[in-house]
Amino acid sequence: MENKDIILSAKDVEIEFSLRGKKLKAIRKCSLDIYRGETLAIVGESGSGKSVFTKSFIGMLDSNGYITNGEIMCDGRDIAKFKTEKEWRTLRGKKISMVMQDPMTSLNPLKKIGVQIKEAIELHRGVKGAEAKDIAIEMLRKVGIPEPERRYNQYPHEFSGGMRQRVVIAIAVSCNPEILICDEPTTALDVTIQAQILDLIRKLKEELNMTVIYITHDLGVVANVADRVAVMYAGQIVEYGLAEEIFFDAWHPYTWALLSALPQLGEKGEELEAIEGTPPNLFVEIKGDAFAPRNKRALAIDFVKEPPFFDITETHKAKTWYLDPRCPKFERPSNIVNYREIIRRKVY
């Protein structure tokens, strides 16, 4: 494999929240390298820490959250050590920009949509007034808002959920960032607009050699955008690899569960394969493999000792004892082994 340029490197990151005197450990020793120019998708259980982990890359953790361990290297600096807004401002926008999961919270309800985009442009592009307004209208058009001139003067509540979402995307990319983090950017969009946005992101990525971190629950979207995929469970990455490796050759039992629960694999009138049980309580120390209590095929060791990462290929790694040479022989679930064939049969 060619030598890739690492644009951001998180190592052993731990993040805690304090909640009325108790500590909730949202991210547990999480490491991730991000390569310049790639699109990395992060998927995983709701509450597994995708938003929290990536928000820590731009200093947007909620005020009760702290990085308690590890480093995040970017441009030769450890941004995990940043303390002040002033330090973050040297990075936010031009270097890293983020489309947040809840569009309503990132928009000011009292300000016109257009003005909010214009302000971002003025702040980061060094243009002012009418020129910035023109760019703002152009951005609205780019994200597929019809009649952008009229819409420019409307307020967030006059936009539909999906339109608000697109405005947030317009704001984030108007800064021409090197790294764009998109947290569920298209969940509120219909599939045709979604396809348009994915295209837009792809184009911007090529034009600006942008690096994209894409968080989504839609594995179809992951298949569409991702060069690489990282799977998270209970505050950790448990498997990562090239997109094809994750879809067609998954090894972590949580990744299996994720793929098996797809409605595309379901039969109408029959129950979908949900994962039994609930995610672990993050207030208490987790022992062994966090997924073990919900894994019907867990090994004895899973309950005692946390597995390390094992290599499957040079690019594909999974944190599961199944890959240990000492693991007794077993078969992966048949819908995982035959995943590609089943999808082909059912949906094309």
Place this chain on the structure above:
Amino acid sequence: MMEKEKLIEVKDVQISFGSGRKKFVAVDHVNFDIYKGETFSLVGESGSGKTTIGRAILRINPTSAGDILFKGQKINGKISKKLDREVIRKIQMIFQDPQASLNERAKVDYIISEGLYNFKLYKDNRDKTRKVQEALKGVGLLPEFASRFPHEFSGGQRQRIGIARALIMDPEFVVADEPISALDVSIRAQVLNLLNRLKAEKGLTYLFIAHDLSVVKYISDRIAVIYEGRIVELAETEELFAHPLHPYTKALLSAIPIPDPVYEKQKKLLVYDPSMHDYSVDQPAWIEIKEGHFVYGNKAEIEGYRKELE
């Protein structure tokens, strides 16, 4: 076939915002019935009016023309206090934007039990607590979460709080507006299974609004496709996926992302261009082209669709 009972009837409904020169018609000439015990889905463009229609059924958005009936009774416009209360209790909505729809200052316990409290739907505090805990478990959340505040949850967890709040009321009809969009695949499966189970056990009826067509395909009995405030096609699920007629429906179906990275990176999209319709002389109408399969088009287009179906 047995005559199906109509639970909701939407008749030529128009919904507009603002007035005078600023009047904006968001939804117009919308017609559909929802049968008792079915899952009826609305899919379509973002901004096409899906939420607006859902909110009109809940009486949150006023209609500017047409009628909406619930069990044969008109529920839009001015209605009696008694009927209003009945609607509030029996028709529940799972809101699209969980962040905006949850009271940030209230604990989850209060948020979920507020409706119960307003209608005194519990025997004593013990019973109320039990109901809240059941509701949380039903959507895959821990009972302990009851004492936390909404902002302390992830996006998907908040969405499930919204679902629990609607289902605890034991409604007859639920407008589920993007109820699964922020959920991971497994919780999504869990919630879909729950919705289906309630449908089977209690005969619950849904208006399901979602962008994820693979989910819509799995869960719906019938699907209506809406574009710019107008329904352009309506059919049973299998029929719609097998024989989409309207070009917008075709574009929509072609854009469904398939969870296969090799296929997905080389697929071709069909693009819909609304200017392809020439309605200047030959005017369009809402036509039942085949039993249960409706499409919006003019004579020439309908002719073409008929040929396609042969």
